[in-house]
Amino acid sequence: xxxxxxxxxxxxxxxxxxxxxxxxxxxxxxxxxxxxxxxxxxxxxxxxxxxxxxxxxxxxxxxxxxxxxxxxxxxxxxxxxxxxxxxxxxxxxxxxxxxxxxxxxxxxxxxxxxxxxxxxxxxxxxxxxxxxxxxxxxxxxxxxxxxxx
Amino acid sequence: xxxxxxxxxxxxxxxxxxxxxxxxxxxxxxxxxxxxxxxxxxxxxxxxxxxxxxxxxxxxxxxxxxxxxxxxxxxxxxxxxxxxxxxxxxxxxxxxxxxxxxxxxxxxxxxxxxxxxxxxxxxxxxxxxxxxxxxxxxxxxxxxxxxxxxxxxxxxxxxxxxxxxxxxxxxxxxxxxxxxxxxxxxxxxxxxxxxxxxxxxxxxxxxxxxxxxxxxxxxxxxxxxxxxxxxxxxxxxxxxxxxxxxxxxx
Numbered sequence: 001x002x003x004x005x006x007x008x009x010x011x012x013x014x015x016x017x018x019x020x021x022x023x024x025x026x027x028x029x030x031x032x033x034x035x036x037x038x039x040x041x042x043x044x045x046x047x048x049x050x051x052x053x054x055x056x057x058x059x060x061x062x063x064x065x066x067x068x069x070x071x072x073x074x075x076x077x078x079x080x081x082x083x084x085x086x087x088x089x090x091x092x093x094x095x096x097x098x099x100x101x102x103x104x105x106x107x108x109x110x111x112x113x114x115x116x117x118x119x120x121x122x123x124x125x126x127x128x129x130x131x132x133x134x135x136x137x138x139x140x141x142x143x144x145x146x147x148x149x
Numbered sequence: 150x151x152x153x154x155x156x157x158x159x160x161x162x163x164x165x166x167x168x169x170x171x172x173x174x175x176x177x178x179x180x181x182x183x184x185x186x187x188x189x190x191x192x193x194x195x196x197x198x199x200x201x202x203x204x205x206x207x208x209x210x211x212x213x214x215x216x217x218x219x220x221x222x223x224x225x226x227x228x229x230x231x232x233x234x235x236x237x238x239x240x241x242x243x244x245x246x247x248x249x250x251x252x253x254x255x256x257x258x259x260x261x262x263x264x265x266x267x268x269x270x271x272x273x274x275x276x277x278x279x280x281x282x283x284x285x286x287x288x289x290x291x292x293x294x295x296x297x298x299x300x301x302x303x304x305x306x307x308x309x310x311x312x313x314x315x316x317x318x319x320x321x322x323x324x325x326x327x328x329x330x331x332x333x334x335x336x337x338x339x340x341x342x343x344x345x346x347x348x349x350x351x352x353x354x355x356x357x358x359x360x361x362x363x364x365x366x367x368x369x370x371x372x373x374x375x376x377x378x379x380x381x382x383x384x385x386x387x388x389x390x391x392x393x394x395x396x397x398x399x
Contacts, residue, residue: 015192015196017192017193017195017196017199017200018192018195018196021195021196021199021200021203024203028206071188100187100188100191100192100195101184101187101188102187102238103184103187121195122195123191123194123195123198123199123227123228123231124198124199124202124224124228125198125199125200125201125202125203125205125206126202126206128199128202
């Protein structure tokens, strides 16, 4: 099994406050993984395809897990998700939705598109840390992730 | 006097289809509005709550007692506001989906189960009495459960310190009658106890699920109305209070 600490987590999130919260909660939960951010759906796709400012493959490695917000400018999470799942090269990367939405419609639609989990962002920082800890434990200690090609 | 009815074009009568269409439009507009509220309002709220939590955890030791207190108050208020928003959203979502009516038997067992679950949040034992069998009811299972829970919970919350808390449930006049021996409520409040955020007294328990804030009766009324039924209350003749809830016919 690969050293799961090497696995990169890619977070697609447009809200700077939420990026700060997620970044802090991830480091509080003592996940040693490399964390990368994309600010909208377009950037997310660029990162995954190592295009534009994400061309450096060492600096921007293929993520083992994507945390995806749904409501983002340019290309929203739903569109990005459907593109990822249509792409034979990307579709194996597990995508976890991390959003404000609790709308049943979003839950159904994104599961239809093949997300691995749907999580509503918690309100308190304590709960945020708990969620990140659980995500880390589940995806990097319990689950066997597909190896990179 | 002239007859004007001939000269004025008569308005087209509003058809049932028009009303149904209008209703559907309003419902989808409301759904869109709720979605925006849930996203746009909750995001800054989460930042407020999240950052005050971060401040407390990471820089708490550098704050004096007053500073810590203020940071804690910011967090608590943000969570309270979040609770209100959650309640509003949950309340509005009740009407968004079509009812799924199912014949539900054994309402007695359902009530006993609800009472047992709620008992965990309360110190005093509530005696649930169901003297006669209750009929099969056609209702949306999740909503029926929620409405009955609100009424059982009410008996727990407003138990009198002077008596063994008892709740009697019977079927009369095509409605479930909930009769408790609690502290009751003043007659002039008999309408607004069913309004959101107008719960009586100290009803916000630390064990409340987030966002409920003692709005159970408001939810029960909405559910009854969605079923084409109603809920009415009256202070019990001598002690406690009584509610009658119906769920229309299937």
